[in-house]
Amino acid sequence: MTRSVWLKADDAVGDWEARKRRITAGLEAGVDWVLVDESDVARVRELGAVSIAAFAGDDVHVMDAEEPEAADPDAVVVGKDGEGDGTVDLPTDFSGSADLTTLRRTDGPAGAYVRILGEEYETFAEEAARDADYTIVVGEDWQIIPLENLIARIGEETDIVAGVQSAAEAETAFETLELGADAVLLDTDDPDEIRATVEARDVTEREHLDLQRATVTTIEQTGSADRVCVDTASMLDHDEGMLVGSMSRGLFFVHAETADSPYVASRPFRVNAGAVHAYVRTPKGETKYLSELSSGDEVQVVDTAGNTRKAIVGRVKIEQRPMFRLEAETDGGDRVETLLQNAETIKVATGEGRKAVTELQEGDEILLYYEDVARHFGEEVEESIIEK
Numbered sequence: 001m002t003r004s005v006w007l008k009a010d011d012a013v014g015d016w017e018a019r020k021r022r023i024t025a026g027l028e029a030g031v032d033w034v035l036v037d038e039s040d041v042a043r044v045r046e047l048g049a050v051s052i053a054a055f056a057g058d059d060v061h062v063m064d065a066e067e068p069e070a071a072d073p074d075a076v077v078v079g080k081d082g083e084g085d086g087t088v089d090l091p092t093d094f095s096g097s098a099d100l101t102t103l104r105r106t107d108g109p110a111g112a113y114v115r116i117l118g119e120e121y122e123t124f125a126e127e128a129a130r131d132a133d134y135t136i137v138v139g140e141d142w143q144i145i146p147l148e149n150l151i152a153r154i155g156e157e158t159d160i161v162a163g164v165q166s167a168a169e170a171e172t173a174f175e176t177l178e179l180g181a182d183a184v185l186l187d188t189d190d191p192d193e194i195r196a197t198v199e200a201r202d203v204t205e206r207e208h209l210d211l212q213r214a215t216v217t218t219i220e221q222t223g224s225a226d227r228v229c230v231d232t233a234s235m236l237d238h239d240e241g242m243l244v245g246s247m248s249r250g251l252f253f254v255h256a257e258t259a260d261s262p263y264v265a266s267r268p269f270r271v272n273a274g275a276v277h278a279y280v281r282t283p284k285g286e287t288k289y290l291s292e293l294s295s296g297d298e299v300q301v302v303d304t305a306g307n308t309r310k311a312i313v314g315r316v317k318i319e320q321r322p323m324f325r326l327e328a329e330t331d332g333g334d335r336v337e338t339l340l341q342n343a344e345t346i347k348v349a350t351g352e353g354r355k356a357v358t359e360l361q362e363g364d365e366i367l368l369y370y371e372d373v374a375r376h377f378g379e380e381v382e383e384s385i386i387e388k
Contacts, residue, residue, distance in 0.1 A: 003174060003201045004032035004183040006136075006161055007194065009044075010055060010080070011037055018189075023047055025191040029198045035077065035136075035185060042071040053111060053134070055080040056102060075134060078102045079113030083124065086117050094127050109133045111161070116146045129154040136185055138163030147176050161185050167196030174204045202309070207285065209243075209306040211253065213351065214328035214368040217335060219360045226276045227321040227341045228290040230299060232269050233314040239303045241349075242271045243281040243369045244290070250336025251281055252326065253302065253367040255347040255354060264345055269314070272346045275339040276318060281369070283310035291318070304349050304367060324357050330370050 007026040009019045020043075023034050027048040036044055038054040045052070054073035081087045083099045091097050103110055111134030114125040129135045129150075135158045139146055147162055154160065162173040162181040165188055174180040186197050230242065236256035243251035254274070257267040273280055276291035281300045293299070297313045327337040340346050344356045351365035360366075 002182075003180070003204050005030075005170070005198050005201050006033040006035055006053065006183055006185040007031045008035050008163075008185055008187040009040075010035060013189070016040070016043070020047070022189050025189075025194050026050070029191065029195040031186075031194065031198060032183070032201075033074075038073065041073050045071070051075075053077050055113070056106070075109040075111050076106050077111040077113050077134070077136065078106070079128075079136070084112060084114045084128075086115055086121075090120055090124055094124065097124075097127075100128060100131070103128060103131050111136055114138070116140060122146055122149055125150060126154050129158040132158050134159045134161055134183075136161040136163065138185070144172070144176060147173065147181065151176060151179055151181065155179060159183060163187065164197070167193055167200050170197045170200045171203075174200060180204065207283070207300075207308045209302060209308060209369055211302075211304070211306045211367050211369055212331065213365040214250070214330045214336070214370070216326065216360055216362050216364045216366060217329050218325065218327035218337075219357070219362065220325050221342060222323045222325050222339065224320050225323045225339060226291075226318050227323065228273050228276055228278075228293070229317040229319075230271045230273050230280070230290070230293060230313060231267075231315040231317065232271075232299065232301070232311040234301070234311040235268050236271075236301060236311075237303065239305075240301050241303075242273055242299060243302055244271075244273045244278050245336060245338040246275075246278050247336045247338075248279050248287050249370060249372055250328075250330065250334065251279065251287075251369045252328070252336075252338050252340075253304065253349050253369070254340065255349065256301075257345055259345075259347065259354070261345060272341055272343070274341070275323060278338055283308070290316075302369075324360075326357065326360070328366055328368060330368065332372075334370070334372070336368070336370070 009023050013019045033051045035053045041054050051074045053075040056076045056078050078099045083090050112128035112132040113136045115138045159182040161183040164170045164184045170184045173184050238258045241255040245251040257270045260266045278290050279287040283298050283300045293316045298310050301311045302308045322342040323339045324342050329335050340357050344358050346357045347354050349367040
């Protein structure tokens with residue numbers, strides 16, 4: 001499931017300058033959507049690239065032939081100043097609902113905004129979900145129980161967007177019933193809370209890998225080869241690196257160049273990843289050849305505990321360098337290998353801690369990601385492939 005963060009920025013926030021400050025903070029933090037009034041759509045387009053949902057006015061918005069395309073929202077939302085937010089009483093018979101009628105008449109992506117003021121509003125949200133691409137639910141006295149109910153009942157019919165006011169509430173919404181809400185609608189001016197909520201979204205997207213130890217069986221010098229340095233557009237932490245290897249089933253953890261040395265300054269954005277033929281793991285669990293990487297591609301960054309995140313490649317440097325051949329054996333007896341540059345700055349994670357490849361010895365235990373699968377064009381396949 002792909003999660004998203006919506007930022008509420010309608011006229012309830014304040015005047016345009018107040019709304020603009022909130023939207024700008026959201027853009028800088030990396031929110032996915034902003035929810036505004038229709039009259040602000042064109043102004044938001046001028047601020048930056050973000051998906052825009054707009055509360056519908058009295059009538060469903062219909063594009064005028066001369067109206068600039070930028071004024072058209074990506075989704076229309078009904079419910080403000082109507083039945084959804086309690087301004088107008090809910091009808092006893094939903095077939096007479098003005099909000100639902102407007103929702104059904106809306107062309108293109110549409111959403112319903114519902115404040116959960118009681119059980120009848122849960123029922124109203126369920127009815128709206130039949131036609132809404134996005135069902136925005138904002139809890140009042142009760143938040144978790146209504147959200148659990150709605151996830152269980154309509155979670156497969158619509159994208160549920162849960163109203164929150166903090167990153168902590170967002171984390172809870174993303175985790176509710178293990179499935180969690182598809183998105184959160186954040187209502188705050190605090191830039192720190194906005195950034196933390198985006199971070200909470202990113203954490204839910206991250207894969208966790210079970211890394212294992214393998215025993216070094218061979219470490220030997222070879223000739224020179226074309227070596228690839230992957231320079232990311234992110235600063236990497238001391239315990240982070242990438243998974244690379246000559247065999248897709250066994251990828252070695254190689255540390256980023258975050259450590260200082262007497263001769264070379266640290267490069268905390270760089271992983272000296274090996275020869276051009278080797279695989280590197282990407283954020284979607286696939287692999288790419290190191291030789292294929294270029295600026296703008298995504299790679300997976302992993303730490304020694306198996307926590308992952310994605311990073312953008314800023315630059316790839318390919319140069320001829322002397323190499324080591326590194327072979328290791330898993331607990332199951334499978335042997336995997338890779339080529340790494342013969343240099344003190346290239347380090348791997350061992351049972352004794354961080355160690356340069358130039359100091360590795362047979363019998364050392366190194367960190368590895370192992371999966372007994374075959375791959376074709378980077379994707380898992382069910383077939384027999386021999387790699388040696």
